Amino acid sequence: MQLISFLSNPLFLCALLLRFRTIFAACDSSHFECDNGSCISQYDFCNGEKNCPDGSDETALTCVSQRQHCTKPYFQCTYGACVIGTAGCNGVNECADGSDETRLRCGNEDDIRQHDRRLQGNCQENEFKCPSGICLDKSNFLCDGKDDCADGTGFDESVELCGHMECPAYSFKCGTGGCISGSLSCNGENDCYDGSDEAPLLCNTTKKVTTPVVTETPLELLGCPLPLGDERPILTGDGSRVLTGPITRGTVRFSCKQGYVLEGEESSYCAKKKWSTSTIPKCNTAALPENSMATLRRPCAPTMDSKWTAANHSIRPAPK
Secondary structure (H helix, E strand, O other), rough: OOOHHHHHHHHHHHHOOOOOHHHHOOOOOOOOEEOOEEEEEOOOOOOOOOOOOOHHHHHHHHHHHHHHHHOOOEEEEEOOOOOOOOOOOOOOOOOOOOOOOOOHHHHOOOHHHHHHHHHOOOOOOOEEEEOOOOOOEHHHOOOOOOOOOOOOOOOOHHHHHOOOOOOOEEEEEEOOOOOEEEOOOOOOOOOOOOOHHHHHHOOOOOOEOOOOOOOOHHHHHHOOOOOOOEEEOEEEOOOEEEEEOOOOOOOEEEEOOEEEEEEEEEEEEEEEEEEEEOOOOOOEEOOOOOOOOOEEEEOOOOOOOOOOEEEEEEOOOOOO
């Protein structure tokens, strides 16, 4: 009796039929099929508004292929949607990703300077600071399609930082705004952080694309080579702060634990993955003459930006 009662309920029947259609029927040519199987009008996708229940009609994977159809007087969102021509900086988010109202697109000079200062943090000029604290060169790592901060959030590829950018004619613009070589789109590998360069509608494929295997962690690839030897040197930077890597830029002081001697310069400058000295300093076991006094030179209170002094510490071999 309860089943008959359910079947006689018009709302239950509608829901059942909709579910049946979602599972067993594709949308016709006048409709767009959402990722969850529901259908919307072909005029209601990539228009800046999420009309699919799952929002799949307003993603870069869906809309980058529509960029060529969005011409003036319309405004093109970074991920490819086409909205009204007055959308840019009108104070209303017409784009689903907010790319029409980012600070770098719409802010005044003071806003942009303030934004740049926050982005730089305590890094060097022309560098930006990742959420993890590492500093990267803007010209090489910002909005290049890759998650160079390697924190899993795509911070350096976000719409907020990259959405306003104009890519060169020979480039492909990723769904969040970064620029990659045009030859990398539809090559079977995700070269954009968001995978938009391999979007099925763009590349006319439903094949699952692969992400290139990285044999080393990105952080290890970014900095200057770390010293080797019997014992790794103690690296110190600004304010005697002990550094563990990656070292991307700045003057670093090298010192050794007791019982080891430093071979090489006591400081070196790191830039563009290279040290300023010809060899990388290292710590090796101290060879102390038997029954004699040995003097080891070790830096005291090293800092990145201040002067430092060296002190002599006498070490007597332990009695046998």
